[in-house]
Amino acid sequence: MKGPLFYSKILLFGEYGIIKDSKGLSIPYNFYKGALKSDKVLSETAKRSNENLRRFITYLESVDTSLVTFDIESFKKHVDTGMYFDSSIPQGYGVGSSGALVAAIYDKYAHDKITVLENLTRDKLLKLKTIFSAMESFFHGKSSGLDPLNSYLSIPILINSKDNIEATGIPAQQSEGKGAVFLLDSGSVGETAPMVSIFMEKMKQEGFRNMIKNQFIKHTDACVDDFLKGDIKSLFHNTKKLSKIVLNHFKPMIPEQFHKLWKTGIETNDYYLKLCGSGGGGYILGFTQDIEKARRTLSGHKLEVVYNF
Known part of the structure; x- marks a missing residue:
């Protein structure tokens, strides 16, 4: 069968x-x-x-x-x-x-x-x-x-x-495009349930709830709209904001050895990282406007391209 x-x-x-x-x-x-x-x-x-x-x-x-x-x-x-x-x-x-x-x-x-x-x-x-x-x-x-x-x-x-x-339909991939969405292998397995528990625990704090409502959701919604419209400039602007918010407020969901790489991406603008699923391990999602530059900055790490801009 x-x-x-x-x-x-x-x-x-x-x-x-x-x-x-x-x-x-x-x-x-x-x-x-x-x-x-x-x-x-x-x-x-x-x-x-x-x-x-x-x-x-x-x-x-x-x-x-x-x-x-x-x-x-x-x-x-x-x-x-x-x-x-x-x-x-x-x-x-x-x-x-x-x-x-x-x-x-x-x-x-x-x-x-x-x-x-x-x-x-x-x-x-x-x-x-x-x-x-x-x-x-x-x-x-x-x-x-x-x-x-x-x-x-x-x-x-x-x-x-x-x-x-x-x-929904998404914009057609540009096979020759330099921009890409990629997967970065963290080398460890992530467990969904404990990560969701951490999130729910954090949601009990008023400051965290406000951040989710006024920043995290705002930029997530903007990224979705930008991606579907094919507005690459705005997409990367909002993805950078999202990457910063995750680094500042979702540290337990980012494997420790990636905190520095995460920060490097934001500082150099070579790539921006975000969680893929609940985090804690598994894959990390990356967005870059120049995949070759991202590969150089992340040399030693395995990148899998999933979408080309």
């Missing part, structure tokens, strides 16, 4: 902000992917995935049936005969490894599923997001449902607010 492929995603803008109703923009990243597969003899990795799916079945049996129901019998049978999620998506890297798995399970086992081919109204998108949020909470404790949504639809998603999301 070789299921359809589900891709990783990148939340370009909106990390943490979307929890508090900022805008967000999520795009599929086809470099990494996963699919459901079955083998008679399982490798150690496949065995772990198979056991994980078994636990996931138990969890799905407790999901509100008015929201979604699954063909649990077939799911159990397939897991018993060696099904696992065969994936190249790195776990704990902020690129949606659990999102792709959730999308694959919904696609294969959900009853009355909303398909990619139908007219995706805002109501249908919100229903899918709610279903995926309930499903993915098994992995993170609390999930927005956006990662699986992106992986399932494989199109860019614009988040206007919690209850207002839409499929």
